[in-house]
Amino acid sequence: MSTNTDSGPISIAITESIKDGLQPIHLEVINESYMHNVPKGSETHFKVLVVSDKFQDMALLKRHRLINDLVKNKLQGKFVHALSIEAKTPSQWDSTYTVDPSPNCRGGFGK
C-alpha cells in the first residue's frame, strides 16, 4: 500500500504524517535529494504521491495545503527544501500509474 524509497528519519516522518492524517489507499514517498546539489544521503528534496478518499471534492490547492501542513507539523515547523506533491482521489488513480521524477535541478539550491 505504501512505498518508501528511503529509510531516513525525515522520510519516515513524512510517511507517518500523511498516513495518520489522510489514511491513503496508496502512498509513495520518494527521496529525490540525490538529484540535487546537496551532500550524499541528504533528506532535502521529496516527492509524494498520495491517493486518498479525503481529497474528494477538494480543490488542488487545498489538497496540497493539507499535505504541506501535515508534513510541517510533523517536522515541527522545519520544512524540507522541496516537497513535490501529487494528490489524487482513488478514482483519479490506478495501480499501474507511475510517478514521474521531478525536473532536473538547475543549481539554485541557495541555502
Place this chain on the structure above:
Amino acid sequence: MNSIIRSSIKIGFVPAVTKRFCGTNPAVDKERIAQLVKNNKVVVFMKGVPEAPRCGFSNAVVQIMRMHGVTYDSHNVLDNEAIRQGIKDYTNWPTIPQIFINGEFVGGCDIMLQMHQNGELVEELKKVGIKSALIDESDESKK
C-alpha cells in the same frame, strides 16, 4: 507530463548561489507583497530569472508560461531574501515557485503542471483576458 520539462533547453552547470544575504533582512510586509502580486495579471515568484531559472521547478513554470505565450512579472527570490520570506508568509506556502493570477495565489509548480495538463490554465488565463498561445495554435490547425 514531463514532455515540457524534457523539451526544455538545458543550460550549463550553474554553481550554487553565494549567500548574499545573511538572514537579517526582515520579510517584506504584507501590504508590499499585496501590491506586487497585483502588479500584473500573472506574477511569478521564482528562483533565477525567466531567461536563466536556477531551479528545475521554477524552470518548469517558465516553460509552461512560454508555451502559453504569457507575459508576466517575475521576482527572483534568490536575489532578495526579504521577498523570499515575505511571499512565503503572505501565502503560507512553504516552497518556491509561487504563481499568482489576477492577484490570487494559484499554487506552485505541481499545480501549474496539472492545470496546464487538464486545460484549467487556459480557462484561468481566459478569465483575466489572456488568450493562451496554445489555443491560437489549435485554432490555426483547424483552418
